[in-house]
Amino acid sequence: MADASDRSNRFLRALARQPVDATPVWIMRQAGRYLPEYRATRERAGSFLKLAQTPELACEVTLQPVERFELDAAILFSDILTVPDAMGLGLHFVDGEGPKLARPVRSAADVARLGVPDPEQSLRYVPDAVRLCRRELRGRVPLIGFAGSPWTLACYMIEGQGSRDFSRVKAFALNEPAAMHALLDVNARAVAAYLAAQAAAGAQALMVFDSWGGMLAPAMFEEFSCRYLAEIAALLRDDPHARDLPLILFSKGANASLEALADTGCAALGLDWTITLDRARRRVGDRVALQGNLDPATLLASPDVIRREVRRVLDDFGPHPGHVFNLGHGITPDVDPAHVAVLVDAVHGKIAA
Amino acid sequence: MADASDRSNRFLRALARQPVDATPVWIMRQAGRYLPEYRATRERAGSFLKLAQTPELACEVTLQPVERFELDAAILFSDILTVPDAMGLGLHFVDGEGPKLARPVRSAADVARLGVPDPEQSLRYVPDAVRLCRRELRGRVPLIGFAGSPWTLACYMIEGQGSRDFSRVKAFALNEPAAMHALLDVNARAVAAYLAAQAAAGAQALMVFDSWGGMLAPAMFEEFSCRYLAEIAALLRDDPHARDLPLILFSKGANASLEALADTGCAALGLDWTITLDRARRRVGDRVALQGNLDPATLLASPDVIRREVRRVLDDFGPHPGHVFNLGHGITPDVDPAHVAVLVDAVHGKIAA
Numbered sequence: 001m002a003d004a005s006d007r008s009n010r011f012l013r014a015l016a017r018q019p020v021d022a023t024p025v026w027i028m029r030q031a032g033r034y035l036p037e038y039r040a041t042r043e044r045a046g047s048f049l050k051l052a053q054t055p056e057l058a059c060e061v062t063l064q065p066v067e068r069f070e071l072d073a074a075i076l077f078s079d080i081l082t083v084p085d086a087m088g089l090g091l092h093f094v095d096g097e098g099p100k101l102a103r104p105v106r107s108a109a110d111v112a113r114l115g116v117p118d119p120e121q122s123l124r125y126v127p128d129a130v131r132l133c134r135r136e137l138r139g140r141v142p143l144i145g146f147a148g149s150p151w152t153l154a155c156y157m158i159e160g161q162g163s164r165d166f167s168r169v170k171a172f173a174l175n176e177p178a179a180m181h182a183l184l185d186v187n188a189r190a191v192a193a194y195l196a197a198q199a200a201a202g203a204q205a206l207m208v209f210d211s212w213g214g215m216l217a218p219a220m221f222e223e224f225s226c227r228y229l230a231e232i233a234a235l236l237r238d239d240p241h242a243r244d245l246p247l248i249l250f251s252k253g254a255n256a257s258l259e260a261l262a263d264t265g266c267a268a269l270g271l272d273w274t275i276t277l278d279r280a281r282r283r284v285g286d287r288v289a290l291q292g293n294l295d296p297a298t299l300l301a302s303p304d305v306i307r308r309e310v311r312r313v314l315d316d317f318g319p320h321p322g323h324v325f326n327l328g329h330g331i332t333p334d335v336d337p338a339h340v341a342v343l344v345d346a347v348h349g350k351i352a353a
Numbered sequence: 354m355a356d357a358s359d360r361s362n363r364f365l366r367a368l369a370r371q372p373v374d375a376t377p378v379w380i381m382r383q384a385g386r387y388l389p390e391y392r393a394t395r396e397r398a399g400s401f402l403k404l405a406q407t408p409e410l411a412c413e414v415t416l417q418p419v420e421r422f423e424l425d426a427a428i429l430f431s432d433i434l435t436v437p438d439a440m441g442l443g444l445h446f447v448d449g450e451g452p453k454l455a456r457p458v459r460s461a462a463d464v465a466r467l468g469v470p471d472p473e474q475s476l477r478y479v480p481d482a483v484r485l486c487r488r489e490l491r492g493r494v495p496l497i498g499f500a501g502s503p504w505t506l507a508c509y510m511i512e513g514q515g516s517r518d519f520s521r522v523k524a525f526a527l528n529e530p531a532a533m534h535a536l537l538d539v540n541a542r543a544v545a546a547y548l549a550a551q552a553a554a555g556a557q558a559l560m561v562f563d564s565w566g567g568m569l570a571p572a573m574f575e576e577f578s579c580r581y582l583a584e585i586a587a588l589l590r591d592d593p594h595a596r597d598l599p600l601i602l603f604s605k606g607a608n609a610s611l612e613a614l615a616d617t618g619c620a621a622l623g624l625d626w627t628i629t630l631d632r633a634r635r636r637v638g639d640r641v642a643l644q645g646n647l648d649p650a651t652l653l654a655s656p657d658v659i660r661r662e663v664r665r666v667l668d669d670f671g672p673h674p675g676h677v678f679n680l681g682h683g684i685t686p687d688v689d690p691a692h693v694a695v696l697v698d699a700v701h702g703k704i705a706a
Contacts, residue, residue, distance in 0.1 A: 167650040167685060174654035174662070217626040217648050217681075219665065256608070256628050273570040275609050295570050297523035305527045312572065328570075332520060 011073040011142050015205060015246040015267050015289050017322035023314060024072035025347040026144075027340065029330030030065040031077045035337060037064045048093050052079050055129040062133050066141055068337065069344045072324075073142050073205070076130060076198070080148030080209055083190050084157050086117035097161070104160035108179035116190045119197030126194070127201035134202035145203030147194050149210035149251070150187035150232070151225035157183070166215050173224050180224065188228040192235035199241035207248040207270070208232060214253020214272075225251065226260045233265035248291055252329065255280075262287045273328030277316040289322035294343075296327045299335040303342045310346040364426040364495050368558060368599040368620050368642050370675035376667060377425035378700040379497075380693065382683030383418040384430045388690060390417045401446050405432050408482040415486050419494055421690065422697045425677075426495050426558070429483060429551070433501030433562055436543050437510050439470035450514070457513035461532035469543045472550030479547070480554035487555035498556030500547050502563035502604070503540035503585070504578035510536070519568050526577050533577065541581040545588035552595035560601040560623070561585060567606020567625075578604065579613045586618035601644055605682065608633070615640045626681030630669040642675035647696075649680045652688040656695045663699040 010024035045051035085091035090102030158169040213225040236242040250270025262284040271292035317323040363377035398404035438444035443455030511522040566578040589595040603623025615637040624645035670676040
């Protein structure tokens, strides 16, 4: 591995819990609506799906934040629902309402019809975008590939859309556990194949977003979400391209189960802002690196407040190796890009101009 | 205090961590839309606000769940936003969008204009409803009075309505901490006066709902929410009617700060379902009773699953005094009332018919 003082490898060194010259930082949803250049490309694409499914456009927005800010990683621009879409559930977006699936899963028979999509066929645009991004990045920073977790995909697959309390998917899990486990197993195999294809195409780290795992009580989380995160980790260890890549798991809100998450075989855990990094670190010990965890709302405050709150997160983690700075959730569209520059400089320990 | 085998005092004995013949149970939002008799009264009232602000109607719906089920407590039917409404912010409801405040707080000058409403004047309909409920309950079960927390009220007062990420109120707290503390202090004094008036009118336990405390990082939670919960507890200890009443605090999602919550001087903590009761009990020790914490979505599952999950929560707490069974959040409108009867019987250890 290269030396520690280089933007191109701080991120991977921190994930490996090796010393770095400055804490690496990237931002969930960094290629997003808060950036005017993103909005321009999105406009040109015509729709969100077209943007995500056209490798040249996806590559363009993936690189935008890395060119504007001194970020230490790029993350592929895509959507977690590409996998259920490739399974035939009919992903579409309704203005102001978020993603929807036209053919939700409502029974054991619906589950039995699902198969693992071949990522180089129906999801070909994703590895194509990965290849293009790697070429355009020219080694400046590593590229993260990602997918949704089996549980989080199941939430959308059963509800057909987002939900406030996900009661339909929870009732399905409680009333039809065998069908739910069959669904989670096909999702886990599909996600592992999808991540392995991104690894083969050149992704240098992999992340699984378990956006709705934290809606579950701890026993249900371990049965219906964490177990399938461990299955993905095991499948990736058997893959020739993915086995050497660090895997980051982010189960938002599932702070009761950090120990179980750290035992899945992942390299790092993403954390939301409702737990301090020092407490999290004491609970998981040296098993994994930690990624997080500034409240995204902090970016709406003044530059001085942003610097102070960044310092608080860095101090919470302390002078140990193994921290990747991030927000505790995606950046929101109302953020001033100048505030992101303040954050990145503060993380790197640069004095403000 | 009366004996342990009587529905009329199980709840208060459990809050005092005294032995009981069966775990007491009540359900957040038990007077609500899942009940056909509630929907009929609500229809007759014409609007939600009219229902909440007419003592005879509020009393009628308060008693409905207690008459239908073997619940161990009644909770006054009201709304947490009655206090900002009495402060002049103009509470109204927009169909399908939830509560709104016509004149939100947006500056230090707006905060400076706020005062503590006299509960026997502008909020008179609340102590009137308490008096009526006590008379109609005839000692069958205790009556709980309640209010919103200073932080949660501030969320609505600044945002003007609910929010997904409450970024406006968080930015206000970060950018204008002095104005935010002034707002939280007036809210704390208003809530304490309001709860004291409910105590004087006959409420037998008091609860504060901190619905949005869990949106804050731990340091901000302790500065902007927990501190004002402690202020309310201190003010109530100095009140001749409230000082002997148990105070229950429920900061949904703030599980990182249970120790700080237990140190506020409250009698009990409400818990959501994302932490097990045994872990919570180990963290707070014998300082407080615990109330909770079944996932409300469980009520959409089959009776057998409901019984199993109730058993799991009871077993999590274990054979100690000091447990009040409840959901981890309000019951949802799509629940079959027959499932509530299953839950109540399961908590009380009764064999199903």
